Each structure stands twice: as C-alpha cells, then as structure tokens.
Amino acid sequence: MLDLYLNAIVSGLLLGGFYAAVTLGVAVSFGMLDVVNIAHPAFVILGSYVAYIVNAKLGLDPIVTGVLVLPIFYVLGQAIYQVSYLSFERKGSDSLRGLAFFFGLLFVTEVLLILVFGVDYRYVEAWYIGPTLRFGFIDLPLRMLVPCVLSIVLFGALHLFLSRTYTGRAIAAVSQDPTALRLLAIDPVRIKRIGFGLSIATAALAGAFLIVIQPVEPSVGREYIGRIFAICVLGGMGSLPGTLIGAILLGIVESITTTFFGPSWAPAVGFGFLLATLAFRPTGLLGR
C-alpha cells in the first residue's frame, strides 16, 4: 500500500514537472500579457506533430526537434499576436471577439491535424522511452523523468530571463502599466509581441515532451485546456513559482486519482481544481 502511494506521488511529481512546461506559455500570455490564448493546447499538439514527423522521417530525437523549431514557433507566435493586436486590441473591441478568435484557432488547428494525420494515435521513438530507473520500490520511468527535468530547466531559464533582463522585466510589467513603458521609450506592442512569441515557442518544447510521455492524437489538446488554466489560476496567474507549485500539486492529485480510481477520471481533476480555485481563492496560491 505504501509503495503504491509513494509511486503515485513520485509519478505525480514527474507529471507535474511536465504540466509546468505546458502551462508556462499560458502563464506568460494570460498571466503577464493579458492575452487569453485558449488555443495554447493546440500549439502544444502542433509541436507534438512536428516532433513526430521529423522523428518518423529523419529519425531525429523529438526533444532535439523541439529545440530546433523554437525559432519557428517564436515567429508564429509573433505573427498571431500581430493579427490579434491589429484586429482587436488596437480597436479596443470587447474581449468576446478575441476569445472567439483564439477559439477559432484552436478548432481550426485541431481539424487541420485531423485532416492531415487522421485520428490515429502517433508516437515517437527515442532511447529514453523504454527504460526505467529503480530505487528500491520507487520507479522512475525515463520517458517521464527526462521531460520533467528538461521542463524545470526550461522553467528556470525563462524565469531568469523574465526577472533579470531588461526585455524580460518589460514583459512582466507590460499589462500592468503600458503607459509607464512608453515613458521609458519601450514600445508595449513590441514587448507583447516578443512575450507572445516566447509563450508559443515554449509550446514547441512542451509538445515534444508530450509525445515522449504519451501517444498523441489531435483532440488530446482539449484535455489540457482545463489543466492548463487550472494550474495558471491556481498559481496566481503571472507568477512562475506559483505556476510550478500549482503544476506539481495538480500532477500529484491527478496521479493519485489515476492510481485509485482509474485513468478515465483524471481529466475531471483539473476542472475540479479550476472551479474550486475560482470559487474560493481566485487570486491563486501565490497571487497578489
């Protein structure tokens, strides 16, 4: 019994590390830039499929692919932000249209992937997908451990960038006081564009992690919507440490749920977290 619990908690920790990488982009776009990108999971899945194609055609490691396509996703993110800025934000139109726009993106991406690849599950091959490290009765499958460790590295890198560099601090500040940024001769739109590019770029890596952890099909992204936003809100929106804590908490609870009630209940956990947070502590764990 004890080893079952411990293993559930350990795999929850590993899962949580990965969830942190998936949520990272939304913590930046939603939490800092105030752009409600509900299409983020679709970009994660897109990242998975890119890793899958390159892996299947060229045999390249999925995570290396994820790193290589970071610039492409960054530019894609910048382009999307530009469209959204020109069409909605600049005109000051209500959030309804922006939301509908991103919902449309989410839907179109999913349908396009279905059209091209069908609804079959796709998977990748890499040396770390099979083996498992064992410490006593605790299992550490490498296909979970590698994404988890790299997620935390990614997390740390972005956190350093956002807290130490000039541009990074501007990103963290832009939605709070755009006028102050203008006074410092920083263009808020450019900063938001960079921030959004970064947020989409993280999706490329998160997608590569996802397809290492589990086989992927186009509609898998939907399960992540509840999770991502639950973690983001629980973590206190823009707070990166809060996001990490929220992700690990959700990972552990989900893993325990899976162990004791079966995997089909796992998607409900994120939603429960989301509703409970919104109802009782909408500012999140580390919220201001």
Next chain:
Amino acid sequence: MTAAATSEPTVRPVKIAGVSTPIFAVLALCVAALFYGALALVGNEYLYFAGYVVLQFVVMATAWNILGGYCGYVNFGSAAFFAMGAYTTVSVYTVITDMSKTLVGQLLGTIPPPLLLVGLIVFAGVIAGLVGLGMGYLTLRLRGVFFSIATLALSVVLQTLVVNWDFVGGSRGAYVIRPNEFPLLPGGFIGYLFVIMLLLVVVALTVARGIERSRLGFGFAAIRDDEVAAEAAGVPTLRLKLIATTISGALMGMAGAPFPYYIGYLQPASAFGLEYAVNAIAMPMVGGTQSWFGPLIGAVLLGSFQQWATVSISSVLNLLIVGLLLIFFVIVAPNGIIGFIGDLSRKRRLAKLARAAIGDGVRP
C-alpha cells in the same frame, strides 16, 4: 429590481418600435406553420432529417447569443449543455427500459412517447438551466474570461462523467429506439421531432426578442458595454448575468433533449462533439450578435451549408470551413452579416447626403 420598482415614477417606459412580444410570437408561429406547410407539400422525408439539424442549430445559436451577444459573456461549453439535455433523455429512457419492474419505470412507461418527449424537453431545460446557474454562481463574480475558461473545461469534465457512468451506456453509448409511427403528421416520428424543434425555435426566438425589448435586455446591454459603469449605475449585474446563463443553458438543454430520438444511438463523442461548441459561436458571429435575427440568419446559412457539405464534400472539411469562417468574420466583419449590411446601407445613405449637399457636379 425591487428597489427600482418602488421608486418608479421617475422612470418613464421607453418606447420601442415594432410589434409587441405576444404578437411577435403569433407571427413567428404563422411563419413556422407556412414553412412546415411548404415542406409537407414537398413531402420528402429527408427534408425533415436535414431540417431538424438546422432548426436545432437555430435554437443553439439563439441560446448562445442571449449570453454571448446580449451580455458579452462567451460560453464555450455549448456542447456540454446540449449533451446534458441529450443525456437527460437517455437516462429517463433507460429508467423506462431497464427498470421497468420498478414503480417509477412503470409509471413513466405508461406515458406515450410523443407526450414523454415534451416532458423530457422541459425536464432537460430545468437541469441544464440549473447547471448554468451553478456554473455562473461560481465563476461570474470574476472577470468574464474565467467564466469562458470554466465552460470550456465543463465539456471535458461532463464527458468524463458520462464516460464513467455505465447507467447511460458509458463510452459505448446508448440506444434510444424511436417509435416508427406517428399517425397525426406526415413523415412519421421524424416529422414529429421536426415539428417539436420548429416550436422550440419559435420559443427561443420569442424569448430572445422579448429579452431584447425588456428591462432585462437593457440591463444585459449595459453589462456588455461597460460592466463597471452598469454596476455603479445600480444595475444588479451578477443577478442579471445569472439570469442570462440560466436561460441560455436551459434553451441549449432543451435543444439537446430530442436528439437521442433523432440519432437513435447516442455516444458521448457525438453528444459532446466540438462542432456544437464551434457552431453555437460561429453562427451568431457570422449572422450578427446584436439582435435575435443575427443568430437565425447565421444558423440557417451555416446549418444548411453544412447539411449540404456533409453529404457532398466531407464532414471534417466542412467543420474546417466553419472554423475559418468564424475567424474571418471575427476579424473582418465583427458585427456579422447584419452589421455588414447595416454598414453598407449607412455608407450609401451618407454618400447620398454628401452628394446632395455638395451637388452632383463635384463628382466626376
């Protein structure tokens, strides 16, 4: 509301152009009857099959617009409310067939199916309305974005519940056997389902138009335009938003209730299909969100197009087209077809005025 009602004398009722709501309901019924009469004359059963889906989307789009268009709160979980209605029917149906030995099963079994369906629609409306109210109560005190995200997640969680609930068939799905005969109307039971859905359309449109012209509608519009100002001006924003979510959710549930009879075999994946969520948003956006007429136009156009495209192109491709249309309209024509036509005629009128003022000679 009560406070406003007691200090009434200073508030003069606003004069609104157009017929009153009861007359509108009668007119809508007449139009519906004419439409049905025309279809019955053609006498092709497929028209009922295809028409039912279009009508169902009219109800969904109108329901979405009551919250989305009038209040400005985006509901991404239309599929969840629709499925709630559908699964209300499935669970009651399962009580009748699988628990026919119990008293409840026997009592329900004595009700003839056509009558039972009407009861189911009302019941589904109550359930979906209550869920809408609950969701709203938990999330509507925050920024509207949180409500939208919660509704997005609601579909996933309800689908999880249904998949794990063996009583309604779990992930395998459930059969609901449609009676073959319906003696009073042409087209059999499908014809009857069509008539029921047509009546639901009349109800939904009347409710939507009624709201538009009432204090409720003005309150909704105030919330949409500037919620903080509305609150400051004494509009009970939370209560109004809850009313909107309840009405909107209830109508969606009602639209879903007859669906198992229509489809015959209901799977979670089809009841919770993303196409309901995307269509319920795309149709009002394409038609225009400002009045009851927009969702109607959008649903009739997009719904008929999809009925045609599913048969002649492919069902996945037509969903792609709907998604692209949604993005296109949101960016290019944010007020939908109605707003676009309104803009055009306004421009033409202005051009005419300008020409009259300057004189025709100025223009080449």
